[in-house]
Amino acid sequence: MEGQEQLMLVMSNITKRFPGIVANDHVNFALRKGEIHTLLGENGAGKSTLMNVLDGIYYPDEGEITIEGKRVDLRSPLDSMKHGIGMIHQHFMLVDSLSVIENVILGLESQGFYIDKKSVAHQIEAIAKKYNFRVDPYAKIWQLSVGEQQRVEIIKTLFKGARILILDEPTAVLTPQESEELFGILREMKSEGKSIIFISHKLNEVMSISDRVTVLRKGQLVGTVDTVSITERELAKMMIGRDVLFRLERKDIEQGREVLKVEDAQAYNDRGIMALNKLNITVHGGEIMGVAGVAGNGQVELAECITGLRHLVSGHVTVEGIDVTNATPCTLASAGVNYIPADRLGVGLVPNLSTVDNAMLRKYKQQPMRRGTFIDYAAACTYADGLIEKFDIAVPLKNAPVKVLSGGNMQKLLLAREIEENPRLLIAEHPTRGLDVGATEFVRKILLEQRDNGVAVLLISEDLDEILMVADRVAVMYEGRIVGIVDAHHVDIAQIGLMMAGAVGAKA
Amino acid sequence: MLRFEKRDKTPIQLRVLVPICSVLLGLLMGSVVMLFAHVNPLRVYGAIVKGAFGSAYTFSETLVIAVPLILMSVGLCLVYRMKFFNIGAKGQYIIGAICGSYLALFGPATMSRPLLLTLMMVLGTLGGALWAIIPALLKVYWNVNEVIVTLLLNYIASYILWFFMYGTWGTRGFPLSKNFALNAQLPRILPPPSRLHIGLFFGLAAAVIIWIIIRKTRFGYETRVLGENERAARYAGINVFKTVIIAAVISGGLAGLAGIAHTSAVLRVLQLEINSDYGYTAIIAAWLAGLDPLVAVGISVLLAALEAGGYQIQIVMRVPFGIVGVIESSILFCLLAGEIVTHYRVILTRRLSTPPGSTPRIGKKCSVALDERARGGA
Numbered sequence: 001m002e003g004q005e006q007l008m009l010v011m012s013n014i015t016k017r018f019p020g021i022v023a024n025d026h027v028n029f030a031l032r033k034g035e036i037h038t039l040l041g042e043n044g045a046g047k048s049t050l051m052n053v054l055d056g057i058y059y060p061d062e063g064e065i066t067i068e069g070k071r072v073d074l075r076s077p078l079d080s081m082k083h084g085i086g087m088i089h090q091h092f093m094l095v096d097s098l099s100v101i102e103n104v105i106l107g108l109e110s111q112g113f114y115i116d117k118k119s120v121a122h123q124i125e126a127i128a129k130k131y132n133f134r135v136d137p138y139a140k141i142w143q144l145s146v147g148e149q150q151r152v153e154i155i156k157t158l159f160k161g162a163r164i165l166i167l168d169e170p171t172a173v174l175t176p177q178e179s180e181e182l183f184g185i186l187r188e189m190k191s192e193g194k195s196i197i198f199i200s201h202k203l204n205e206v207m208s209i210s211d212r213v214t215v216l217r218k219g220q221l222v223g224t225v226d227t228v229s230i231t232e233r234e235l236a237k238m239m240i241g242r243d244v245l246f247r248l249e250r251k252d253i254e255q256g257r258e259v260l261k262v263e264d265a266q267a268y269n270d271r272g273i274m275a276l277n278k279l280n281i282t283v284h285g286g287e288i289m290g291v292a293g294v295a296g297n298g299q300v301e302l303a304e305c306i307t308g309l310r311h312l313v314s315g316h317v318t319v320e321g322i323d324v325t326n327a328t329p330c331t332l333a334s335a336g337v338n339y340i341p342a343d344r345l346g347v348g349l350v351p352n353l354s355t356v357d358n359a360m361l362r363k364y365k366q367q368p369m370r371r372g373t374f375i376d377y378a379a380a381c382t383y384a385d386g387l388i389e390k391f392d393i394a395v396p397l398k399n400a401p402v403k404v405l406s407g408g409n410m411q412k413l414l415l416a417r418e419i420e421e422n423p424r425l426l427i428a429e430h431p432t433r434g435l436d437v438g439a440t441e442f443v444r445k446i447l448l449e450q451r452d453n454g455v456a457v458l459l460i461s462e463d464l465d466e467i468l469m470v471a472d473r474v475a476v477m478y479e480g481r482i483v484g485i486v487d488a489h490h491v492d493i494a495q496i497g498l499m500m501a502g503a504v505g506a507k508a
Numbered sequence: 509m510l511r512f513e514k515r516d517k518t519p520i521q522l523r524v525l526v527p528i529c530s531v532l533l534g535l536l537m538g539s540v541v542m543l544f545a546h547v548n549p550l551r552v553y554g555a556i557v558k559g560a561f562g563s564a565y566t567f568s569e570t571l572v573i574a575v576p577l578i579l580m581s582v583g584l585c586l587v588y589r590m591k592f593f594n595i596g597a598k599g600q601y602i603i604g605a606i607c608g609s610y611l612a613l614f615g616p617a618t619m620s621r622p623l624l625l626t627l628m629m630v631l632g633t634l635g636g637a638l639w640a641i642i643p644a645l646l647k648v649y650w651n652v653n654e655v656i657v658t659l660l661l662n663y664i665a666s667y668i669l670w671f672f673m674y675g676t677w678g679t680r681g682f683p684l685s686k687n688f689a690l691n692a693q694l695p696r697i698l699p700p701p702s703r704l705h706i707g708l709f710f711g712l713a714a715a716v717i718i719w720i721i722i723r724k725t726r727f728g729y730e731t732r733v734l735g736e737n738e739r740a741a742r743y744a745g746i747n748v749f750k751t752v753i754i755a756a757v758i759s760g761g762l763a764g765l766a767g768i769a770h771t772s773a774v775l776r777v778l779q780l781e782i783n784s785d786y787g788y789t790a791i792i793a794a795w796l797a798g799l800d801p802l803v804a805v806g807i808s809v810l811l812a813a814l815e816a817g818g819y820q821i822q823i824v825m826r827v828p829f830g831i832v833g834v835i836e837s838s839i840l841f842c843l844l845a846g847e848i849v850t851h852y853r854v855i856l857t858r859r860l861s862t863p864p865g866s867t868p869r870i871g872k873k874c875s876v877a878l879d880e881r882a883r884g885g886a
Contacts, residue, residue, distance in 0.1 A: 309743060330745035339743065350737040357729070361744045364729060373725050 006033040007069070008195040009054075009164055014063035016049050023049040025219045026063070031164065036186060036196045038206045038227075040239055041216035042294070042462070047199050050216070051166050054197075055087040056080040067164075086157025087166040090173070092149050096142040100124065100135060100152050104159050127158050131188045133181070146271075147178035154185065165189070166197045171205060172296055173273070183209050201239070201294045203232045203501035215239055236497030240464060251452050256285025258320075259456035260306065260425050265315035267305050275301040277480035278315070283425070288447060288457040290471030290488065292464055294500055298480040299460045300342070303429050306458070307339040308332045309347070319425055333362070336424030340414060340431050342460075344407075348414045351403035355395050358402050358413065359384035362421055391416040392442075408439030415446055426450055429460045444470050464496065478502045522850055530846035534839030541834045547827055556832075559820025560813035566820070568702040572774055573812035575704075576601065576783070578711035579766035580790035581808055582718045582801040583759030589722065589799050590755050591735040596643065596658025597763040598787025599665035600636035604764025605771040606669060607635030609778040612692035613677065613685055621691045628692065628768055636764015637757040639665065644756035648749045666784070673780050685778040694773035705773030707766075711805070714762055718801040721758075731755055763787065789815070792840055811836070 009031040016024040024046045031037050039047045052058045054065070056074040065072050067083050074080050080087075094103050101120050121137035128135045128151070135151055144152065150170060157165055167186075171179040186196055186209060200206055206213055207227060215222040215238040222238050260283040269275035275298045283289040293299055304310035306317055308329045317325045319335045327335070341347035349358050360380040363369055368379045381398070388395055393412045395405065402410060411431065418426065428447060432440040447470055451457050461467050467474055471488045476499040484499045486492070539549035560570045580597040587594045608628040615624060639661060646652035673683035696705045722728040730751050734741040742748060771782055793811055797804035818832030848854070 307743065309739070328745065329743050333745055341743075346737070347739045347743055350733050350740050352736045353732060357732070361733065361740070364726060365745075370726070373727065375724060375726050375729055377724075 007031070008033045008067070010066045011050070011054065012064055012066075014050060014053055014060045014065075016046075016053060016058055016060050022219050024053070024060070027216065027219075027221045029214055029221075030224070031195050031197060032212075033195055034190055034193045035211040036190055036198055036209055038198045038200055038210035038213045039216065040201060040206060040213050040235065042201065042239060042464075045216040045239075046219040047216055048168065049219075051087065051168060051197065051199065054080065054085060054164075054166065056085075081160050081162070084161055084163035085166070086160060086162030086164070088150065088153045088157060088168065088170060090168045090170075092153055094141045094149060094152060097140060099140050100137045100144075100155075103141060103152060104137075104156050108160065123159065124155055127155050130192075131185045133185060145178075146173050146273075147181065150174070150178075150182065151185070162194075164195045164197065166199070168199045169201075170198070171200065171202065173271070179205070201501055203235055203498065203503045206235065206501075207232060217241055232498060232501070232503045233494050236501060236503070237494045239501075240493055240497040250448055253286050253452060253454075255287055256454050256456070259283055259285045260458065261316075261318045262302075262306065263316045263318075265302070265305060265317065266313045267301050267310055268313065269298075269301055275480050276305065276312075276315075279477075279481055281475055281482050283456040283458050285424070285456050286451055286454045287472040288451050288459050288470055290467030290474045291458065291460040291477055292467050292474055292496060292500060293462075293477035295462055297477045299477055300429070301480075302477070303339065303341070303427050303458075303460055306425075306427060307337060307341075333421070336422070338418040338421050338423035338426050340411075340418060340426070340428040342429040342433065344410050344414060345403065349402050349410060352401045354399045355388070355402055355405070355413065356380050356384040356398050359387050359417055362417055387413065387416040387420065408435045408442075411435060411439060411443060415443060419446065419450065423450070423455055425456045425458070427458045427460070430462060431459070432461075432463070432466060464493075464500075476500055526846040526850050527843060530842035531839050534842040535835065537838035537842070538831070538835035541838075542827075542831060545827065545831065547825065552821055552825060552827060552831065555821045555825055556814065556817030556835075559817035559824070565702055566816065568698055568704040570809065570813045570816040571708060572703050572705075573783075573786070573815050574809045575707045575711050576766035576770045576786045577790050577793055577808035577812055578805050579707070579714055579769070580763045580787060581793035581797065581804040582711075582715045583762035584790060584794035585797065585799045585801045585804055586718050586722060586728075586731065587755050587759040588794055589735050590731040590752065592644070592647065592752060592756060593655050594640060594643070594658050594756065594759055595655060595791055596640065596661050596787075597759070597766075597790050598784045599658065599662035600639045600760040600763035601767035601770075601787045602662075602665040602669050602782065602784050603639040604632035604636035604767035605778065605782050605784075606665075606672060606767075607764065608632030608768030609677075609685065609688075609771060612688045612772060613778070615692070617689070617691075619691070624691050625694060625772070628772060629694075629765060632768025633761040633765045636767065637761035639764070640756040640760020641753065644753050648752050662787070669778075669782075670780065673778070677778065683780045688772060688776045692772060693776050694769055696773060703774050705769070707769035707773055710765060710769060711808075714765075715801045715805045718758075722801065727751070727754065763790075792836075796840070796843060 007030055011027070011029040014024050014027045014029070015022065027046065027050055029050065039050070041047050049058060053060050054074065056076045056079045059075060065074060072083050074083065095106065101117050101124065104124060105115065105120055124135065124137040133151055135148065135155065141149060141152065150173070154165070170182060174182060186198070190196060198210055210227050212224060212226055213230070213235065214224040215235070217239065260281070262279060262281045265276045265279045266274065267276040277298070279298070279302065281289070291299055291302070301310055305312050308327055312326050315325070316323060319337055322335055324332055324335050324337070345351045350361070356377070360369055360383060363383060364375055364380070369376050369383065384398060387393065391412050393416065394409050402413065405413065415431070431443050431447065435443065444466070447457055447459065459467060459471055468488055468491060473485055474488050474491065474496065475482045475485045476496055477483070478499065479502065483502070486496065535553065542549040542552055559566055561567050580601065584594060584597060608631050611624065611628045611631055615627070642661060643652070643654040643657035646657055647654045670683070673685070677685050679686050694705050694707060696703060697708070698704050722732070730741070730746045733744065734746060734748060734751055738748065766786070767782065767784070771778055775782060789811055790808070793804055793807045797807045814832060814836055818829055821827045821831065822829045
């Protein structure tokens with residue numbers, strides 16, 4: 001079907017299975033010479049797996065790869081490099097304390113014992129000049145901005161003779177200006193005859209930079225389309241899937257008063273980039289507010305700011321009218337804020353301590369466990385037993401470390417511990433991630449129960465289905481802002497998809 | 509090819525057998541070295557046992573060495589559980605000795621003995637605590653690695669001691685202070701020549717108190733949670749700053765107390781060599797005890813026996829004292845190696861058993877990690 005075009009790369013029937021999941025299910029992908037081809041899909045759609053197969057990091061269970069008509073066997077990144085494939089990862093693979101030159105030649109076998117830095121520097125400058133950008137070959141990586149570091153990554157792949165470049169969400173770490181400059185470089189490379197695979201979920205970028213788009217959903221190929229013959233709206237629909245969905249039974253209850261109010265919140269993420277950009281959101285008692293969005297648009301930071309784990313640079317957080325901006329976890333606890341973190345074992349539980357120790361983490365300072373400076377371990381045991389029974393948690397040994405529990409039971413324990421605090425605001429971050437069907441249903445039921453009891457629930461999830469199933473309203477986050485809030489009862493999926501991809505602004 | 513599989517639970521017989529076998533293996537390794545030195549290992553071990561436990565006197569000398577080891581190792585049990593790796597017990601010991609000795613040497617002569625001794629012990633404890641607060645503050649404010657800070661502070665403490673000994677505190681140009689007056693000597697509890705002193709009770713009391721703190725109190729619970737998962741601790745409203753500082757103060761204070769007690773009761777003089785290397789032996793004692801303060805008491809006595817016996821073989825058999833170091837480190841080496849057997853199941857395999865083509869080609873280490881994950885998910 002694409003015979004008249006010169007095909008650079010064909011991946012056919014690629015299947016890659018991981019325990020319990022098929023990450024790529026007979027996926028076909030073809031790349032032409034001199035094109036920019038976007039790979040589009042939600043988190044977990046299988047984009048990264050497919051590209052890791054191409055980069056030799058994963059070896060596919062089935063399927064074959066041909067480059068310029070010749071079948072290739074890519075068993076390591078070195079193999080891929082030899083075939084002219086270079087990948088620029090989202091998190092750069094650079095050594096901070098080394099210079100640009102040293103990073104570029106790192107791992108190159110062609111370099112002899114003696115390194116001719118001068119000639120390497122000339123080559124680096126020549127590559128940079130060809131694509132109209134500048135890089136100081138002698139600069140150390142830590143001295144460079146994120147955008148410059150990305151260019152070093154690009155030079156690294158070009159220096160090694162890459163003809164196929166894979167960029168994994170390259171704009172996620174860039175400012176808009178830097179993104180524009182990157183696009184300039186990419187277009188230049190395209191006119192040089194290089195083929196570029198661009199991974200993204202930002203629709204506006206996809207439309208502006210790419211010639212064709214291949215959409216994946218849940219490990220399967222949805223289709224490949226020419227960018228000129230499709231609208232953003234159609235792309236969003238391809239990415240997200242069907243329009244109909246199933247909602248869980250819920251009581252009609254009176255919406256309560258305002259519980260959580262976040263005003264003009266601004267905060268940095270761990271890499272020092274502004275992750276919350278004057279964000280505003282309000283959640284009422286007796287409602288579940290779902291926060292949808294592609295990962296990395298500030299959802300984690302939002303949860304952390306409300307729960308006191310991250311510092312707000314500016315803005316306000318109030319819970320039932322009490323200002324809890326940058327409050328200590330203690331104050332938040334007394335304000336009735338409870339949190340089911342995404343990272344169960346990293347934030348929520350203490351993996352090496354026992355079920356009892358973990359169950360009492362929120363209660364050990366209170367009666368009846370408090371006995372002066374001592375802890376009444378008998379009372380703690382009784383309390384843990386109560387939780388185990390009430391929430392039907394399967395615990396083989398109460399004194400064994402919680403890390404031996406299954407994911408579902410860990411989550412139940414965490415949920416039980418937080419619910420027992422009688423929250424007024426419950427923040428649940430990816431509460432069903434990695435759980436089996438039974439545990440998932442249980443967790444969702446508990447969330448709805450809390451809502452029916454008048455608790456304000458903020459549900460942050462990457463799983464749009466989940467949000468549409470349990471939430472009353474859906475707030476869509478994009479680049480650190482809520483770009484729109486829609487009623488979950490009569491929702492326009494395509495609209496949400498467009499908002500998630502940053503294609504449309506706020507609409508009530 | 510060997511494969512290691514993590515155990516969920518260690519069978520009790522392994523917990524007992526592995527350490528015993530490790531010690532025996534360590535003794536065997538020590539024997540090999542002794543054969544090279546042309547001495548009979550059995551006679552050497554016999555001499556060590558005799559030198560450590562042979563008579564009431566030798567046993568009391570063993571306990572003299574055990575006292576500072578106990579005081580320091582139980583404090584370390586607490587901070588190590590919090591994953592605050594204080595290896596500066598040596599420095600805290602020295603500073604404690606200096607601070608307490610100041611009162612002994614320059615305090616008012618008219619002060620009553622109980623009051624003077626109490627003040628000396630308090631000052632020594634405070635000195636050690638101060639020396640431990642420095643790395644704790646650096647840690648909580650700027651996340652500075654406490655291992656490096658405490659290690660370097662050991663050297664600083666040593667040189668401070670040198671400064672005083674070669675300076676104003678020395679006598680007639682010798683790096684020795686004047687002898688402590690009787691009022692400044694911590695009482696010994698057995699008739700001479702035994703040097704065993706009431707510091708033993710400090711040590712035993714400290715072990716029990718630390719055990720209670722770890723097992724029964726809110727503070728002990730907080731240190732455990734903090735050590736295992738700092739983010740969870742912060743989220744649960746645990747005051748990280750306060751917890752780290754208090755624990756560091758306790759461990760440093762105990763080391764300082766060990767320093768002044770040993771100086772005042774056993775040496776009765778401040779000098780360059782005040783056995784501060786016990787600060788490193790205490791680290792070994794704490795780890796060998798599995799960070800349990802009560803077990804640490806027993807381990808401290810055993811390590812002290814090795815040390816006391818070592819002096820004996822040096823004198824009686826003219827064997828270099830270094831042999832003791834060899835034995836000690838062989839035992840430690842075997843004990844640490846034994847940990848692998850207690851924590852992992854060792855499986856002998858011919859090849860990594862993975863179906864062809866399904867393994868990510870990123871090396872063997874990774875595929876093992878994936879296997880692990882697969883099991884965890886199942």
